[in-house]
Amino acid sequence: MTGTIEPTAPKRLTTSAMIASFADPGQRTSSAPFGHALADLADRDGRVVGLTADLGKYTDMHVFAEAHPDRFFQMGMAEQLLFGAAAGMAEVGLVPFASTYSVFAARRAYDFLCLDAAEPNLNVNIVGGLPGLTTGYGPSHQATEDMAIFRGMPNLTIVDPCDSVDIAAAVPQLAACEGPTYLRLLRGKVPTVLDEYDYTFQLGRAAVLRGGSDVVLVSSGLMTMRALQAADRLAAHHVDVAVVHTPTIKPFDAETVLRELDTDRLAVTLENHTVVGGLFETVASHVVRAGLGRAVVPIGLPDEFLAAGALPTLHDRYGLSTDKVVEQVLASL
Amino acid sequence: MPTTRELAEKARFVRTETVRLTRIAGAGHYSAVFSCAEILAALYYAELRLDPARPDWPDRDRFVMSKGHAAIGLYPVLADLGYFDPAELDSYTRLGSPFGDHPDMKRIAGVDFSSGSLGHGLSVGVGMALAGRLAGHDHRTWVLLGDGELAEGQIWEAATSASHYGLGDLVAVVDANQLGIDGFVADVMGAEPIDARFAAFGWGVQRVDGHDLPALLAAFAALPARGGTVPQVIVADTVKGKGVARMELSPDWHVGNLAGADYDDVLTELAR
Numbered sequence: 316m317t318g319t320i321e322p323t324a325p326k327r328l329t330t331s332a333m334i335a336s337f338a339d340p341g342q343r344t345s346s347a348p349f350g351h352a353l354a355d356l357a358d359r360d361g362r363v364v365g366l367t368a369d370l371g372k373y374t375d376m377h378v379f380a381e382a383h384p385d386r387f388f389q390m391g392m393a394e395q396l397l398f399g400a401a402a403g404m405a406e407v408g409l410v411p412f413a414s415t416y417s418v419f420a421a422r423r424a425y426d427f428l429c430l431d432a433a434e435p436n437l438n439v440n441i442v443g444g445l446p447g448l449t450t451g452y453g454p455s456h457q458a459t460e461d462m463a464i465f466r467g468m469p470n471l472t473i474v475d476p477c478d479s480v481d482i483a484a485a486v487p488q489l490a491a492c493e494g495p496t497y498l499r500l501l502r503g504k505v506p507t508v509l510d511e512y513d514y515t516f517q518l519g520r521a522a523v524l525r526g527g528s529d530v531v532l533v534s535s536g537l538m539t540m541r542a543l544q545a546a547d548r549l550a551a552h553h554v555d556v557a558v559v560h561t562p563t564i565k566p567f568d569a570e571t572v573l574r575e576l577d578t579d580r581l582a583v584t585l586e587n588h589t590v591v592g593g594l595f596e597t598v599a600s601h602v603v604r605a606g607l608g609r610a611v612v613p614i615g616l617p618d619e620f621l622a623a624g625a626l627p628t629l630h631d632r633y634g635l636s637t638d639k640v641v642e643q644v645l646a647s648l
Numbered sequence: 649m650p651t652t653r654e655l656a657e658k659a660r661f662v663r664t665e666t667v668r669l670t671r672i673a674g675a676g677h678y679s680a681v682f683s684c685a686e687i688l689a690a691l692y693y694a695e696l697r698l699d700p701a702r703p704d705w706p707d708r709d710r711f712v713m714s715k716g717h718a719a720i721g722l723y724p725v726l727a728d729l730g731y732f733d734p735a736e737l738d739s740y741t742r743l744g745s746p747f748g749d750h751p752d753m754k755r756i757a758g759v760d761f762s763s764g765s766l767g768h769g770l771s772v773g774v775g776m777a778l779a780g781r782l783a784g785h786d787h788r789t790w791v792l793l794g795d796g797e798l799a800e801g802q803i804w805e806a807a808t809s810a811s812h813y814g815l816g817d818l819v820a821v822v823d824a825n826q827l828g829i830d831g832f833v834a835d836v837m838g839a840e841p842i843d844a845r846f847a848a849f850g851w852g853v854q855r856v857d858g859h860d861l862p863a864l865l866a867a868f869a870a871l872p873a874r875g876g877t878v879p880q881v882i883v884a885d886t887v888k889g890k891g892v893a894r895m896e897l898s899p900d901w902h903v904g905n906l907a908g909a910d911y912d913d914v915l916t917e918l919a920r
């Protein structure tokens with residue numbers, strides 16, 4: 316071996332390069348908010364442990380691993396083992412956060428999450444990277460139906476955070492939640508958006524981020540960021556838009572959402588997920604149960620396997636970009 | 649330490665109680681219990697570090713019945729040890745009863761982990777062993793596997809990680825009773841050589857006659873001291889349906905009910 320290793324100044328750990336970001340150019344971001352939040356939580360709570368299935372670097376778990384090496388468990392490329400072992404740890408009294416990509420958690424390890432974590436209602440916290448369409452790698456990595464898969468699992472709490480602010484606030488609340496949880500992880504340079512609003516993440520609660528008299532957008536995950544951007548742009552069209560953020564998909568805060576939908580404003584749901592089995596159908600089922608008898612327009616991914624490509628191109632193609640959201644809202648008015 | 653004769657009585661008790669509970673339910677997995685009756689007796693009455701008065705004692709030995717369909721044989725043992733009133737067993741499989749075909753950790757004192765879907769227990773055991781080590785405990789985590797279950801690839805993910813982490817306090821017992829539902833394991837999907845496979849995965853291996861109580865006790869005694877670094881497996885060669893001639897190594901008796909004369913015949917045979 317030849318060559319030298321350049322000494323580097325201590326710096327805040329970030330996600331490795333080569334990972335596409337959905338942040339807009341110049342947008343404020345925070346690096347690896349999940350990893351830092353988990354490491355901070357573990358400073359205060361000795362029960363917290365972290366596991367991953369050879370995806371520590373790409374799920375920001377490496378930040379925790381560096382801060383708490385004695386409480387980090389690398390389980391190798393074995394997702395069923397990852398979650399089975401996490402359940403065993405929870406039974407003994409630990410609070411595990413186990414990370415992999417959402418596709419592997421939802422598709423590959425379902426039986427283990429269902430029977431080892433959810434049925435015994437153990438405090439196993441699933442951390443799924445690349446939820447919905449947040450990678451251009453194609454169907455093997457795009458978890459477009461993860462919420463549809465997980466919503467049917469009793470006892471499981473599902474959180475779809477918007478930004479770094481949501482993630483930082485959610486991590487300790489997920490740990491405090493008695494049963495199993497699923498976090499749709501945004502990793503790497505994660506946009507920082509919600510600190511500009513009078514809002515604090517509360518597990519199980521939806522929040523009205525802004526009021527508006529013509530349209531109400533009900534959104535979760537990164538689509539709340541797009542909804543807020545779209546609302547600003549629609550103001551230029553003299554369309555007054557409200558945004559309701561629903562970061563907890565299950566249990567769903569139907570009371571807040573139904574209160575906002577019980578008007579004659581155009582109602583639109585926005586989700587980074589197929590329109591099958593996610594936020595739209597959650598909202599629709601509550602609308603029907605409540606007998607509201609009104610239309611709701613879904614903005615989300617189509618019921619198909621998506622193309623590979625550059626993420627901004629794909630968001631445009633499949634209707635998640637702010638431009639497309641504005642277009643769809645205008646077309647629905 | 650109970651005598652071999654006393655343990656043999658406990659194994660007989662496991663079998664007869666299984667037959668009795670099967671009659672209550674109208675169906676049950678008796679033959680898969682009969683193959684591990686001596687294993688359960690030897691573990692629960694001579695080996696596991698337990699305190700039935702404190703089922704949640706953090707440093708108790710854990711027992712994960714990965715072959716959860718044998719729970720019908722575990723419940724009477726837990727009742728006999730004092731985890732709950734034996735009279736409660738009469739509710740077996742009735743609506744609302746905690747005692748179902750597969751064990752429920754949330755509702756039955758003494759059950760350390762729920763099971764039913766095969767191939768889960770060893771991964772759960774890995775987590776329990778890692779957590780025990782982190783907590784500074786020296787509890788052992790025992791996992792009872794079937795030989796048909798070894799076809800589940802998950803077993804081998806777990807076996808890999810156990811040796812990677814040097815989990816010497818993880819002990820698997822394979823109830824190698826030779827039969828699955830569709831026939832002999834060797835025909836359905838061969839699992840042998842079980843001992844060589846685990847050895848290749850970095851485990852310490854012993855192989856014994858799983859109906860020979862002194863041999864089982866000797867295998868337990870031969871385990872490395874707690875705190876070791878090599879996971880251990882005891883491959884117990886057994887006979888599915890052991891103790892009832894018509895059931896032994898017969899693929900026709902995996903689950904079902906005993907009616908009329910069959911019921912009396914089986915109890916008479918087990919009483920011999």
